[in-house]
Amino acid sequence: MASNKVRIGIILILLVIFLSQAFSSMWDDSPTYDEAINPSVGYAELITGDVSLVYDHPPLYRVFNALPLFAFRPNLPLDHESWQKREKGNEDRYEFARQFFYQADEDADRLLFWSRVPTVFLSLLLGLLVFQWAKGLYGETAGLFALFLYTFEPNIIAHSRLATNDLVLALFVFSTIYQFWQYSVAPSLKSLTLTGLLLGFALISKFSAVILFPMLFPLVFLAPHVSQKNSDGRTEIMKVHVSIGVLGMALKTVFLISIIAVAVVFLFYGTEWRLYTKGFYKTVAYYRVGRSAFLMGNYSTGGWWYYFPIAFLLKTPIPLLIFLVVAFLFLSFRKEKAEYFLLIPIGIIVSTALLSHLNIGIRHILPVYPFLIVLASSITTIHFSRPKLFLTSFGGLALWYLFSTLSIFPSYVAYFNEFVGPKRGYLYLVDSNLDWGQDLKRLKTFMDENGITRVYLSYFGKANPCYYGIRLRYLPGFPEPSFFSCGDGPDDIRPDFIAISPTNLQSVYLSDKKSFAWLKGYKPIAQIGYSIFVYDIRGDAFAHNNLGILYIKSRVLDEALNEFKLLVELAPEDSTGHSNLGFTYALLSFYDKAEAAYRKALELDPENKVAKEGLKGLKRIAAQVE
Secondary structure (H helix, E strand, O other): OHHHHHHHHHHHHHHHHHHHHHHHHOOOOOOOOOOOOHHHHHHHHHHHHOOOOOOOOOOHHHHHHHHHHHHHOOOOOOOHHHOOOOOOOHHHHHHHHHHHHOOOOOHHHHHHHHHHHHHHHHHHHHHHHHHHHHHHHHHHHEEEEEHHHHHHHHHHHHOOOOOOOOHHHHHHHHHHHHHHHHHHHHHOOOHHHHHHHHHHHOOOOOOOOOOOOOOHHHHHHHHHHHHOOOOOOOOHHHHHHHOHHHHHHHHHHHHHHHHHHHHHHHHHHHHHHHHHHHHHHHHHHHHHOOOOOOEOEEEEEEOOOOHHHHHHHHOOHHHHHHHHHHHHHHHHHOHHHHHHHHHHHHHHHHHHHHHHOOOOOHHHHHHHHHHHHHHHHHHHHOOOOOOHHHHHHHHHHHHHHHHHOOOOOOOHOOOOOOOOOOOHHHOOOOHHOOOOOEEEHHHHHHHOOOOOOEEEEEEEOOOOOOOOOOOOOOOOOHHHHHOOOOOOOOOOOOOOOEEOOHHHHHHOOOOOOOOOHHHHHOOOEEEEEEOEEEEEOOOOHHHHHHHHHHHHHOOHHHHHHHHHHHHHOOOOOHHHHHHHHHHHHHHHHHHHHHHHHHHHHHHOOOHHHHHHHHHHHHHHHHHHHO
């Protein structure tokens, strides 16, 4: 009894620690890139029954995110064109989310916080399933160790705090395979039905859940080999296996599970079931084409087969990697067929990742982590010839694992292990591996604490910086600054600081991959959550010259003009500033001012080519006017 109380106590302590990490870290996270869509559209879907606005993502996870919002009854902008013209374009969903959170006089922080709460508790459920399966395979000590690993796995924590679908998919993929393992151990119609239901829930959480089918098919052939026997040596279902053949029973099992899963999809979608197939085919096309990606200074739209292996090695705690290496080394000694229920899903997820053209974040292989954690827990069953050395090493690795995760608090999304560290992570991976738009609130806090009144901002995200009180001038980046419709208008007051997301610093989604190459030569004065870099450019003529060039390339000429005006104030003897000022005046059709600036540039440097060509151009314009 005492040991049972200790076990329960350890479980409760780990669960409380997990909840503490999640809740205490997520309040100051601004919405990640797509996150605001999920509770806002989910709430609209529950109210209207219409799932067409975001048909390319199944709605179950949005339903989870939206349920807490009924306690607040927020206004729904159903009369806004973003809803009225749904299915017309991808950006409608972002505009709808913006209207819901930022334009309807709602407390956006409160709504976002509560929409994240269901994901936290779904992750808690996943942790308990990890414990239960590890315990079932390897014993109670393994179960507790698996729960410890889950509690402090930074990628799990990162996505357990967000109103997104990555953790939800991980839950249903893992629970489906776990339930089928239970069916294999003790076959029953109940277990089979639960497997089908969970598969259905996975399919209406994310389209990539289809990977469950190639996982389940080989596992049905393993079921007879892991089933527990009754008194006469066979279970009732095992007798059926014998009578109609293993292959026939396997096909029948897959068929029954699939029928139940498809029924779940049809029941959930109702008369709108065609949207499911439409969304599925759109997602398949998206995965085939891929999108812009960054890996260790290289760019690609088709991805790299080694992207996810590198991401896994850099973003998984090193102690967990060591535990996994040891576990895999000892696999051949155990020869447990039940472990194929872990190995086959791991193999399918890894194989799919190697073939994927969509290389934007380790979150796309998040479902592999629960399986790996259960497998890693198997090291508790290994008998070493030098147990004291093993226990010392094991304890040291566990402490390293613990502190490695705690040290990144509260910036779990930006976790990188000691191979590179979070400060240098942007040199290897960006996007949702590091920078998903989550640190606007912390940027505002930094500005207030350091007396910074306004910044140049190039922000990779869809949250509204002005909602958080950030005074700014937009710099070119992704998404386009026009999305936000806020910020200071052009005037002569220029900020002294640049705040930029690493994804934009690396110009991943910009046509000119060298847009911010000049800024990489500067050392940031701060890395806010490791996802927003702040640079001090007070009195820096070189920086303002490059900012002006950026604005010209983006055709934001009023801002470019003010940059070059400041440049000639900071460096009046630099002919480049005057020639660039003249060029900008000419683009704005202020030809007299352009001529004066060009002549000043030539006065300082008679060989200034921009000024020479500029004056020739002005003469041609004058001749055409005459």
